[in-house]
Amino acid sequence: MGGKPACTLGEVKNRADLIIYWGGNPAECHPRHFTKYTLTPKGKFTPNGRKDRTMVLVDIRETPSARAADIFLQIRPGRDFEVLTALRAIIKDQPVDPERVAQTGLTLDQLRDLAGRMKRARFGVMFFGMGLTMTRGKYMNSSAILTLAAELNAFTKFIAMPMRGHGNVTGADTVLRWTTGYPFGVCFNRGYPRYNPGEFSTIDLLVRGDVDAVLVVGADPAATMPQPAIEHLKRVPTIVLDPKVSTTMRIARVGILTAATGISAGGTVYRMDEVPIPLRPALRSPYPTDEEVLRRIRQTLAARTDE
Amino acid sequence: MAERRFILIAGRTAKQGRQINVGKDTADYEEIVTTLTMHPEDMKALGVSPGGTVRVRTEYGEAVFRCQEGKVPAGIVFVPYGPPTCRLMGGDTDGTGMPTSKGWEVEIEPVEAVPSGPEDPH
Numbered sequence: 482m483g484g485k486p487a488c489t490l491g492e493v494k495n496r497a498d499l500i501i502y503w504g505g506n507p508a509e510c511h512p513r514h515f516t517k518y519t520l521t522p523k524g525k526f527t528p529n530g531r532k533d534r535t536m537v538l539v540d541i542r543e544t545p546s547a548r549a550a551d552i553f554l555q556i557r558p559g560r561d562f563e564v565l566t567a568l569r570a571i572i573k574d575q576p577v578d579p580e581r582v583a584q585t586g587l588t589l590d591q592l593r594d595l596a597g598r599m600k601r602a603r604f605g606v607m608f609f610g611m612g613l614t615m616t617r618g619k620y621m622n623s624s625a626i627l628t629l630a631a632e633l634n635a636f637t638k639f640i641a642m643p644m645r646g647h648g649n650v651t652g653a654d655t656v657l658r659w660t661t662g663y664p665f666g667v668c669f670n671r672g673y674p675r676y677n678p679g680e681f682s683t684i685d686l687l688v689r690g691d692v693d694a695v696l697v698v699g700a701d702p703a704a705t706m707p708q709p710a711i712e713h714l715k716r717v718p719t720i721v722l723d724p725k726v727s728t729t730m731r732i733a734r735v736g737i738l739t740a741a742t743g744i745s746a747g748g749t750v751y752r753m754d755e756v757p758i759p760l761r762p763a764l765r766s767p768y769p770t771d772e773e774v775l776r777r778i779r780q781t782l783a784a785r786t787d788e
Numbered sequence: 789m790a791e792r793r794f795i796l797i798a799g800r801t802a803k804q805g806r807q808i809n810v811g812k813d814t815a816d817y818e819e820i821v822t823t824l825t826m827h828p829e830d831m832k833a834l835g836v837s838p839g840g841t842v843r844v845r846t847e848y849g850e851a852v853f854r855c856q857e858g859k860v861p862a863g864i865v866f867v868p869y870g871p872p873t874c875r876l877m878g879g880d881t882d883g884t885g886m887p888t889s890k891g892w893e894v895e896i897e898p899v900e901a902v903p904s905g906p907e908d909p910h
Contacts, residue, residue: 506799506800508802509801509805510800510805541797541861542797542860542861543859545802555861558795558890558891611799611889611890612799612890614886615887615888615890616888616890617891619882619886620884620886678881678884678886679885682881683885684879684885684886684887685881685885687879701812703871704812704869704870704871704874705869706874706877706887707874708848708875708879709878709879711874726811726812728812728871731813
């Protein structure tokens, strides 16, 4: 694995002539992506907007995003790694077995056509979603798509970017990275950061029952996590900070309503290309911000320790 | 009618995304996260009519959904993430920190029941 070939969304808007969405449905999940950055905007080197770009969608079902695609490649569930690996072989002119390609739901001709477009592109970008990263293969699929993008740089400029979820998940990863060196699953119990997904990641800690208290800030694990993790949230004191009464707040010991970031609370949000964007609140909220609540909890705890 | 095996894909929809910001304790949200989309031919084979209810079972749990026809490949069903899909998801992350939240093998059978709500005690 050779790191992450990255760029900003501004570069995509101004330069990208081949846009590939893989296991993502931006028409529903990132509805401004097409119009602000990837398809319709006219950029410095894409003066005709949509006409200067080709859009390919790779997914297991025909989502509403397929209507915006020039080419829709429907693959079988759980076959992403095989398709990516075949593409890596084809761009290097290595032999690929058509029968094994057929098991992915695509034909060798379709993959050769895609590989050709990738190599001929002036600036290619692959946006990948949870259809790639949360299905069979998981991080190995992410590794495969990042490696494919890195290897395509032998022929042209190519990058890969995850389609990050709602809220500020990129911000959480980015800040943890520059403060601890790790993006998630960080444990501080020895006084210094340690990283081990599967051991210190949230779901594993909850399912094993390793934690005896939980603070949830701006997330709703009771509506997204596996049931064994939710059961542990019910067993231990769980404190939730959220602008609304969420599913998790209903099972929590303590729920604190807070101002909505970006609407009634300021701060910094990281866009999916990791560009920080300052937010100015447009409205006033009767509730405190997450930051204020956390600071007050910390001050109270510090005062008690001093006593 | 006997159970049939499918691959379940959980995901997000624009309607669900909007409703998350309106509030999760509404009838609209509950309807969204308890509605399962299936290929029309699969629905016929299973003997369930549009709007009928089905029980979905994995090795970890089960939940009841309302069934609708939609544009999914045969053998695959789609449900927006929510408390009912949580009940079907296993806690093992294979050492990655990330549970498998798409592509589960599930068994589906038609039932006479109301869809699972968020407070369902399964």
